[in-house]
Amino acid sequence: xxxxxxxxxxxxxxxxxxxxxxxxxxxxxxxxxxxxxxxxxxxxxxxxxxxxxxxxxxxxxxxxxxxxxxxxxxxxxxxxxxx
Numbered sequence: 603x604x605x606x607x608x609x610x611x612x613x614x615x616x617x618x619x620x621x622x623x624x625x626x627x628x629x630x631x632x633x634x635x636x637x638x639x640x641x642x643x644x645x646x647x648x649x650x651x652x653x654x655x656x657x658x659x660x661x662x663x664x665x666x667x668x669x670x671x672x673x674x675x676x677x678x679x680x681x682x683x684x685x
Contacts, residue, residue: 605669607636607676613666616681624663628681631660635676639669655679 609617617625635641635658643656644664658665666680 605636605639605674605676607632607678609678610680613678613681624661627661628663628665631658631665632676632678635665635667635669639671639674639676659684 617628620628641658644659645657647655647657649655653668656667656669658667662683662685664680664682664684665678666682668677668679669675670677
């Protein structure tokens with residue numbers, strides 16, 4: 603049940619500036635999300651419109667995303683580093 607993933611411009615910009623090894627780590631995590639869209643996130647928030655926004659910790663990064671089951675897509679809104 604593989605979904606497609608799409609990156610927001612901000613997430614894409616962050617990802618492309620990373621060194622290849624770290625970028626690959628995050629791309630593999632995003633691929634796993636697309637392969638298993640029902641993966642339990644690290645925590646769930648809600649945006650201003652009441653839509654659930656999922657946060658997944660990967661190493662020292664957080665991937666912020668939403669799964670749209672109707673169109674079978676994982677929408678990556680933001681990726682950021684945590685200390």
